[in-house]
Amino acid sequence: MKWLRRKPTIITAVGLVVVLAVAATLWNVSGSRTFQFFGELVNRVETTEKVVALTFDDGPDPAGAQQVLDLLDQERVKATFFLIGRDLEKHPELGRKIADAGHEIGNHTYHHERMVGVLPSTVAGEIEDTDAQIRRTGYTGEIHFRPPNGKKLFALPHYLSEHHRKTIMWDVEPDSAGTPTAAQIEQDVLDRTRPGSIILLHPMYASRDQTRQALKPVIGELKERGYRFVTVSALLAGA
Template sequence: MTSRITSRRLLLVAAGMSLLGAATGCRSPWSDGDAESSAAGAEAGAATGQAGAPVPSAAPAGSPSPSAAGSAAPPSASGSAPASASAATPSVQPVRRVLTDAESKPVYELDAARRVVALTIDDGPDPRHTPTVLALLQQYGIRATFFLIGENAVDHPALVREIADHGHHIANHTWTHPDLRSLSDGRIRDELERTSDLLQRTTGRQPTWFRAPGGDWSPASLKVAADLGMRNMGWSVDPRDWARPGTSVITDRILKDVRPGAIVLNHDGGGDRSQTVAALKAYLPVLIDSGYYFTAPPN
């Protein structure tokens, strides 16, 4: 029985990884009308609403993911990049995508007709927990979206690059994790733009997704995110792991609430996340054995 389960996991992981470069010409679940996409696992196709169709579950573990050519930005006055990052990245102004009103609205789930899950990791990078999460995702061939806080990213640039080099999607989660509803328009722009500029300089990629802390968007933050070429990603499964309710509670909440098209919220930063790491070890193989594939936006 154990050998059959192990074989199934390996087949699911291999299917997701092999389609990364093979499936082309399919619509992306994350950017309406964008041709850069592929299927999660063995499935591909268009999705409903703003979410669209799934993309591949994982890049080959440990292999560098492509950078956006010609998208590097010069250092801004709002934050300074590590010397190694600035020296390695050409000073070219990033080209930001112009979003439609529909694309500017938060996305909370993907296509419910497909057995696909988007795993999202918030509040890092954290030198205590992020490396363990990366190793676990590499073990299962899962590609996730990391919503990074600027003040953490500036302290750990090598870890930011490691996340990107493992093929995961790098996204914006503000500079200081404030409640955006209480900030002025200028402060909101500084929080988002400063973080995007730093992540661009560090990885060579312009962030294309944003998540408001606590999911508390405001009209001003939606506008600023759109101005910076970022769509907004919410979630549909929240185990409240940040409150540290216990590994079994986190695991049970996710397995109870997960469904096809779910966007799952977890945290690798903001405190002791050992319960979250233990829960990931428990529920990821269960979801894989249940036939779920994992997806993230294209880089």
């Protein structure tokens, strides 16, 4: 009789462990840089040619947009900006400057919230509202997508797959965790970059001055090493 009384408790405990294990696994999968359940994910391109895609997340924001654009112009580098819809709506003139300079503009959702455990309608709204803001800049090229914080699970990849769009991730991310110094950012990029890399930086907001300071030496040193900078679309096309 004691065993019968304890059995439900044991079953409940085992069930809880299983649920927690599944939840932890799914959370880890949601942040994977190399795997998703639906559609195509790209975190780098296999090539022997020394080409890399320089990409920026967030914004546009007055704190960093013009400084970044000026430097890219000086260095004659084209980059891919993954912009947030609400920031584009707030600063449309900055979006137009990015488009007018010939850079590629990607979609980073409208509200920059983690796209995990959300309804398909939420995913559609976040992407389509941001696409509309991007088109208002005058940008006419392909709009690639990057999930906020790299998080995606079921609804987001399924939507992208149904609309024949890739999930663009990265393999070099020197400033995603915290706010390292410019020297640390530069060294991390130089240590990790290889042919076909997609480099992620966050230079837009006021708190990201160290990233902005690192940008010029990063570009200069990679050029010295023989690297050429292209947009994500050009990298995917084998430029």
